[in-house]
Amino acid sequence: MTETGAEHSDLARLHEQVVEIVAERTLYDESYLLPDSHFEADLGIDSVILESILAAVKEHFGLPDRLSGQVTTLRGLVAAVAAELGRGGAGAAWSDGPDAILSALLSAAQRQTQYRPEQLGLDAHLERDLGIDSVILTSVVAEVAQSFGAPETAPGFGEATTLRELADRLSAAWSQHTPRTMAPHTVTPRTTAPRTMAPRPEPAQAAQTEAAPAPDLPAPGGDAQRQPAPEAAEDGWDGRSMKDFVEQRDPDIFAKARTFGTYLRGREADQLYWYGMPLHSRCENRAVIFDELAGRKREFLMFASNNYLGLANHPRVIEAVCDATRAYGATHTGSRFIGGTNMLHKELERRLAAFKQRPACIVYPGGYSANLGAISALVKSYDTLVVDKLNHMSIVDGAKLSGAGRRIYQHNDMADLERVLKRGADSPGGTLIVADGVFSMHGDICDLPGIVGLAKTYGARVMIDDAHATGVLGARGSGTTEHFNLKGEVDLELGTMSKTLAGMGGFVVGDEEVVEYLRFYSNSYVFAANIPAGVAAGLIASIDVMEAEPERVKRLWTNIGALRARLLEAGFDLENSESAILPIRIGDERLAMEMGRAVRARGLYCQTVVFPGVPLGDARLRVSVTCEHTPEDLELAADIFLDAARETGVLRADR
Secondary structure, eight states: OOHHHHHHHHHHHHHHHHHHHHHHHHOOGGGGTTTTTTTTTTTOOOOHHHHHHHHHHHHHTSSSSSSOTTBBHHHHHHHHHHTTTSSSSSSHHHHHHHHHHHHHHHHOOOOOOOOOGGOOTSSSSSTTTTTTOHHHHHHHHHHHHHHHHOOOOOGEEEEOOHHHHHHHHHHHTTTTTTOOOOOOOOOOOOOSSSSOOOOOOOOOHHHHOOOOOOOOOOOGOOOOOOOOOOBTTTTOOOOOGEEEEEEEHHHHHHHHHHHHHHHHHEEEETOOOSSSOBBSOOOOOOEEETTTTTEEEEEEEEOOOOOSGGGOOOOHHHHHHHHHHHHSSSSSSBBTTTOOHHHHHHHHHHHHHHHHHHEEEEEOHHHHHHHHHHHHHHHHHHHHEEEEOOOOOHHHHHHHHTTTTEEOOTTOOOOHHHHHHEEEEEEEESSSEEEESSOOOOBBBHHHHHHHHHHHTTTTTTEEEETTTTTTTTTOOOOOHHTTTTSSSSSEEEEESTTTTTTSOOOEEEOHHHHHHHHHOOOHHHHHHOOOOHEEEHHHHHHHHHHTHHHHHHHHHHHHHHHHHHHHHHHOOOOOSSEEEEEEEEEHHHHHHHHHHHHTTTEEEEEEEETTTSSSTTTEEEEEOOOOOOOOHHHHHHHHHHHHHHHSSSSTOOO
């Protein structure tokens, strides 16, 4: 028999033995135990039964360590045992081509997405049909690579659009890789006699099986897989990004924190990561920030604030916060259902509903929790959530929490949205389309008329996240629906109160019966303390000021137009921004970080956005304009951006 044939035979025997163990522990007939049946969803194997199965497998095969309880299918369990025994991972799997890799990808995708086996079509589009974005895809590939002893990155894997294509790409890339040596092992057939433990590798062989930990980061037990050292450029540049620390499999879950810490300290030493620096003043058009890396205070032109209408510093808002705090105390120490509702919460919800011109409103502790709570309450495992590719992470996490099928359409592409809706038209559950009103890292506005029209055609509901649209879009600043004259046409409008409204919390407005349902079924509302009464009072005052001083919105747009014109004239790529967010798109992370540093050196602070804020290769500076900026501020800012871009090579020196 050839080596490959022997390997297949051994794997088949291994599969038979694992099936026998599972059948013995569950009393299922072996014919019922299909390779891709989900332990919980299809077989009803809970965590207690699974632990007994894993213990029996460990004993039967003489494994040195207990298998991970994260395996979810029989195929995954067999693969895990094979990897522990030194089989199926060191060349046998990928030498057989993409089929074995595809099987491993399916198991990993099940674990990462919680989909049932029948939901993972091999030729289904990863984003449009399966909702597998770049972050999830990275985790899937890292898991498969780890089980095969292959590199966790492969050229072009992010361009794959189906699981089948991904398997082909990984097979081609990994066939060029020499895997780590695994000790040979022969599976001992199981009999009804007392179990014979499979032989363990000799010490010399075991030493080859285990990769040594990184020399400067010893892991407990000394058997962690080594994190590959970064490939330094000729000038010593560390070419890694934050994406390289998302997945690092190690017995010590803190190992990734240590390796990231080393990377972070290097970036900070170069003044490239300048995040979380504390303010020592109000956040206005200018602000005093303490540079913790340099150990000194500096005044900056502030273009990193979401205080779009300047309400955070308005005397009426500050007085309202102070007066209500004196009257009602610092906080209320309970959830809204249990002693945590103040009369000001009720008034705030009434005022927000009136401001948004909708019947009812629910206030959450934060904008992030509003998305988590609303999506997970309304959308269930049998429903479908359809989302724009560039939506905020809180929408992504809400989808994960709901367990619903997630479908991604290309950014603001209505033809692609229709394709997604058409493919899911026959699904038994309901459909919710969720999109940002203003996309937070790009500044463009969703195609709301197109979304509403397609939702009506295909019977879907719509929720729009107005975090960066409230106070910016529409003559009154009430958001995206006002901007498009579509008030009442969107089922749910969500917002945050930490930006324009100058407080904390999030909210959802919609029909009365839907809002009342959310009160009882949004876990992030029911089981969390809400905003203090003082904050609620400040938010009510902010709405008062917005309604009394509509010129603030006009002044904001005058400032947006002035700075936008100067930056476009200079040759910057602002993409399709139509809001107070002006993205200076650069692309390369190193170049973006270097320009951010050059901008700060000249006395201006704006956000430098790299992964995971944007995908790799799409780095940018994110410039936020407010109504408080003066014409002189805007002129100076434009000059600073131009000088910094010339210095760093973002723009030619002769521009």
